[in-house]
Amino acid sequence: MRWLVVLAAAGAFWAGAGLAAGTNAAEKALVEELVHRQDMLEGDVEKVGKAAAEVEEIRKTRAAGEYVLNDEEKRLEKRGRVDFHIFLERIRNDTLEVLQIYDRVLHKQAYVDPMEKLYGRALHQIVSVQWEDLPLEDVVGELSESYGVPIDIQGLIDYRKTMSLEGDMSLYSILLYIESVYDATLVVKGKRLFIARLGHEDDEDAEGDADK
């Protein structure tokens, strides 16, 4: 009995240590990602800081010597102002993305798109597709297999309808296209995606007409 207790305690210890190691690895990866993003950002921040300091310097030079810009310099100044704006926007966009990372790990997202939860970054990755007159089942089968997420078709979907799609697009676009073509709704339940079509006003009208 005592051995059993000791074994249980040892098991719990190792499980705990394993869990801690897993968490630590995840934290390490997270910090590495944040550091990588910071490395990318710093060049922009430096450039913007330097540009701002130089503009101040130019202003001083111009004020002291009543310097007047020629047309070429005016053109450059205008272009520079646009670039300045663009760089600040680039820093803003980066801030948005880093905030997304923080929000995700700290569970502070106001809303998480269930599709994003299900597919992660793969949802927005561009892929090439070439489907011609394929039944929905075939398309769904291919998507389920490629992304490892089972997709079920449910409800009053018109199975006879085929679909054609060609080009480079994201998985999200493909799924939203299916949603529109089949007048369906994408529903995420657990680790599965359902392409569902449950009752529709038009169908009821059609049924009503048929009764008459």
Place this chain on the structure above:
Amino acid sequence: MKRASAFLLVAAAFAGGLAWGQDKGGGEGDYDRLSLLERLKNVRREVKVIDLDTALKRVPDVVESAHEHRALLEQMQAAVKAGREITPLLEKGRTLKVALLDELNKLLKLHKSKFRGLSEKQVWERLKAARFEDVHYENAWLVNILDDLEEEVGINIEIDARIYKFDTVTFDFEKTSALALLQTLADGLLFKWIVRGDTLYVYKERHEILFGGEWLAQKKAAWRARKLALDKARKEAEKRALEGSESK
């Protein structure tokens, strides 16, 4: 001399090339056939211009925030190495970025539509609920389509300065949704979008923009190459003319 040095200073501070813009420039697509006036008439969104005075005052804070974030990341790395809890540091990092986003939005004059003030969840709900029938756009400008989306869906859409607003799009959908339309645009024109707070930000991914002296250096190299080519052509023409006169 003073003029020359001032010019260099101006050039160093301001010169820059927008790589993406350069790619687009030079006459391709239908939009080039249209006059600037025609284009401007069709763009409904107001033109945002950065207030340089405000920017100059606030940029040091942006730089300082980046330095603070770097210091925080170093603390995080040390904490991870030592096996300490990093959540409080992550919270600090987030607070820093929330403040920075607020600062940058003020500086960049966030687009002010009538749909400001919604919650993030409301923006998503509206985005998912909006369905359209018979959507036809023929060579329509991106900016106008996004403005239509803003109006039809009832959300605030902010467009990055690097998004080429005159990119033309042709759509013909019997049935579609706002989300499908947006994602199709994003896939086709290679932009990204994020919903944060009451705004849907449409933006370009990071790419190389030449800045500082880089653009000027490239221009100078191009001018030099052109001058050399012209000189060479002139010399050859002179040589041919000389040979011609000699043969006569």
